[in-house]
Amino acid sequence: MTSLVADVAFDLPVDRAFSYRVPPGLALSRGQRVRAPLQGRVRVGVVIAVRRDDAPGGEAIRDAVEPAPLYGAAMLATAERAAAESFASLGATLAALAPPLPRRGPGEAVAAPPEVTAAAPGPIELWTDAGREDRLVAELLHGAGSALVVAPDIAAARRWAERLGAGRLDSGASDDERRDAWFGAARGRPRLVVGTRSALLAPLPPPATVALVDEHDPAHKPPGAPRLHSRDVLARRAAAEGSRLVLLSATPSVESWARADAGEVERPEAAPGPWPEVIAADTRGILRNHPLTLPLTRAIEHASRAGRPLALILARESAALGCDECAEVLRCPDCGIALALSRAARTLACRLCGRAEPLPERCGACGGHRLSPVGWGVERVEASLRKRFPGLAVTRARPTSGAGPVIAPGVRAVIGTVGLLRDVPRGSLGAVGFVALDVLLRQPDFRAGERAFQGLWAAAEAVHPSGRVIAQTRHPEHYAVRAAVRQDRGEFYSHEVKFRAELGYPPFRRLCTVSATAVTDAAARALVEECAAALRGIAGLDVYPPARRGAPTAKRPRWSLLIKGPAELPRLLAGPLAALGPGRRRRGGMLQVEMDPVSWS
DNA sequence: AGCACGCCGACT
DNA sequence: GTCGGCGTGCTC
Numbered sequence: 081m082t083s084l085v086a087d088v089a090f091d092l093p094v095d096r097a098f099s100y101r102v103p104p105g106l107a108l109s110r111g112q113r114v115r116a117p118l119q120g121r122v123r124v125g126v127v128i129a130v131r132r133d134d135a136p137g138g139e140a141i142r143d144a145v146e147p148a149p150l151y152g153a154a155m156l157a158t159a160e161r162a163a164a165e166s167f168a169s170l171g172a173t174l175a176a177l178a179p180p181l182p183r184r185g186p187g188e189a190v191a192a193p194p195e196v197t198a199a200a201p202g203p204i205e206l207w208t209d210a211g212r213e214d215r216l217v218a219e220l221l222h223g224a225g226s227a228l229v230v231a232p233d234i235a236a237a238r239r240w241a242e243r244l245g246a247g248r249l250d251s252g253a254s255d256d257e258r259r260d261a262w263f264g265a266a267r268g269r270p271r272l273v274v275g276t277r278s279a280l281l282a283p284l285p286p287p288a289t290v291a292l293v294d295e296h297d298p299a300h301k302p303p304g305a306p307r308l309h310s311r312d313v314l315a316r317r318a319a320a321e322g323s324r325l326v327l328l329s330a331t332p333s334v335e336s337w338a339r340a341d342a343g344e345v346e347r348p349e350a351a352p353g354p355w356p357e358v359i360a361a362d363t364r365g366i367l368r369n370h371p372l373t374l375p376l377t378r379a380i381e382h383a384s385r386a387g388r389p390l391a392l393i394l395a396r397e398s399a400a401l402g403c404d405e406c407a408e409v410l411r412c413p414d415c416g417i418a419l420a421l422s423r424a425a426r427t428l429a430c431r432l433c434g435r436a437e438p439l440p441e442r443c444g445a446c447g448g449h450r451l452s453p454v455g456w457g458v459e460r461v462e463a464s465l466r467k468r469f470p471g472l473a474v475t476r477a478r479p480t481s482g483a484g485p486v487i488a489p490g491v492r493a494v495i496g497t498v499g500l501l502r503d504v505p506r507g508s509l510g511a512v513g514f515v516a517l518d519v520l521l522r523q524p525d526f527r528a529g530e531r532a533f534q535g536l537w538a539a540a541e542a543v544h545p546s547g548r549v550i551a552q553t554r555h556p557e558h559y560a561v562r563a564a565v566r567q568d569r570g571e572f573y574s575h576e577v578k579f580r581a582e583l584g585y586p587p588f589r590r591l592c593t594v595s596a597t598a599v600t601d602a603a604a605r606a607l608v609e610e611c612a613a614a615l616r617g618i619a620g621l622d623v624y625p626p627a628r629r630g631a632p633t634a635k636r637p638r639w640s641l642l643i644k645g646p647a648e649l650p651r652l653l654a655g656p657l658a659a660l661g662p663g664r665r666r667r668g669g670m671l672q673v674e675m676d677p678v679s680w681s
Numbered sequence: 682a683g684c685a686c687g688c689c690g691a692c693t
Numbered sequence: 694g695t696c697g698g699c700g701t702g703c704t705c
Contacts, residue, residue: 085693088693116693138693
């Protein structure tokens with residue numbers, strides 16, 4: 081006697097499905113959420129297959145969470161690819177890309193996702209012009225198709241939902257609201273939905289547009305499965321269901337820019353928008369005792385006269401060491417990124433390849449004796465500002481909770497990090513000052529130049545065309561600074577692409593980090609060394625020597641390993657890593673794999 | 682002998 | 694992730 085069996089994927093670091101009998105009378109489909117017993121308790125999982133079996137044994141499905149599936153075939157295929165590429169389990173991936181569980185009883189309207197069969201991958205567009213957001217709003221409001229807008233954080237999702245009158249899928253909305261938006265979207269009501277990462281697989285009837293706001297924002301790759309950038313998940317989605325993908329950013333990731341150069345992504349010509357005066361204030365030799373240069377002081381006066389608020393941008397003090405005389409930064413000769421200072425160990429170490437050397441006595445370029453970390457603390461900047469402008473109301477940006485405007489009424493000057501510019505209305509500031517741009521430029525991360533450029537461009541967009549952006553820097557000729565001064569994206573990307581090509585960084589090579597934590601430093605090291613040994617010798621891979629991350633005396637000592645490889649890096653690593661069992665404990669330690677890491681500080 | 686702890690495999 | 698089995702080793 082044959083009966084039905086369902087294969088269920090759970091939110092576990094286990095890359096296999098579990099099979100259950102389907103009780104008579106329960107209609108189940110792929111993509112549906114169910115409750116089933118596992119290890120003595122009832123858990124929620126997703127049905128990934130329903131099949132006939134001659135001799136079904138074991139446990140039965142308890143019930144369905146919803147009467148209809150969450151995901152259609154195209155979304156399941158997208159999740160499978162995302163899981164495989166990021167070395168996460170399918171169950172963990174689906175659990176991260178799902179609406180909240182129901183808390184209310186029956187009566188809820190639940191619609192199945194549309195069945196989509198894509199004839200061809202949809203187009204990918206990269207919009208970089210100043211009017212990109214207004215144009216997307218107008219297009220979506222006046223269009224007839226369905227659309228999903230993915231924002232980097234809850235605050236942005238809220239703003240987009242308000243502008244579009246869209247349903248909200250992000251966790252800033254109530255569970256009921258999110259479920260209504262998810263299941264309503266399947267029927268095209270609401271026609272427009274907005275969300276963050278958890279919304280990537282929300283159902284959309286064709287023809288559909290999927291938009292990613294602030295494509296370059298690292299918040300699009302949050303912690304947790306699947307450890308892939310939302311841009312990459314959406315690209316797979318658009319290919320699987322044939323929807324149109326629109327990426328929005330004035331300063332796209334170099335990866336997306338290069339795809340446009342290669343003709344894989346459409347990048348319409350962007351007419352220059354309004355632009356304030358952007359000034360590079362050279363601080364070589366003059367900024368050791370005061371954080372405000374003359375150009376910045378003038379810009380503050382200018383903003384005050386115009387009656388507009390201003391922002392001063394700081395960053396945490398950099399771990400990099402620079403020469404006070406010639407402005408050279410001490411860099412790793414192999415990786416090209418700034419070496420990171422460890423005061424405790426009295427060493428300079430490369431966070432990419434692990435090279436470590438004792439603190440040098442003098443600058444390798446000019447022989448200067450004054451080597452110091454760059455940057456200004458908030459307290460010092462605030463004190464200087466109050467002293468120089470006693471009448472100015474000064475506040476520190478509170479950590480953004482996403483609620484309310486960052487620049488409150490009455491506040492004339494705000495001190496914060498670059499993140500502060502995200503929540504500022506276009507053209508609303510009188511001035512933005514980067515007190516120490518070099519802290520951004522010298523981050524020990526190959527994306528430091530990109531981040532600095534993006535920060536400057538965001539500042540120019542946040543400042544009124546009659547206002548000013550001041551970049552205090554010892555590198556006024558750096559191409560990221562010059563590109564912002566001249567409002568010339570091409571200048572930045574052409575230099576940056578060259579740098580990435582020369583040193584083998586994305587988009588020319590793909591990166592992966594494998595890190596190990598264990599109870600002891602030695603065990604973590606042994607684990608990651610074992611991993612490195614297994615990967616060395618695979619053609620096409622560069623496996624760098626393992627490096628310690630953080631202090632050897634940390635509660636959970638951590639070592640990590642950088643791997644560079646071609647586009648098919650996930651496929652090359654799949655076999656060897658499966659044998660090592662990432663996510664599972666071994667000898668008291670654990671391996672974690674991160675594809676396409678966005679930062680490593 | 683009896684129990685505490687930690688490692689490791691298994692989870693339908 | 695979480696549970697339990699079982700081996701090691703300490704204690705009564």
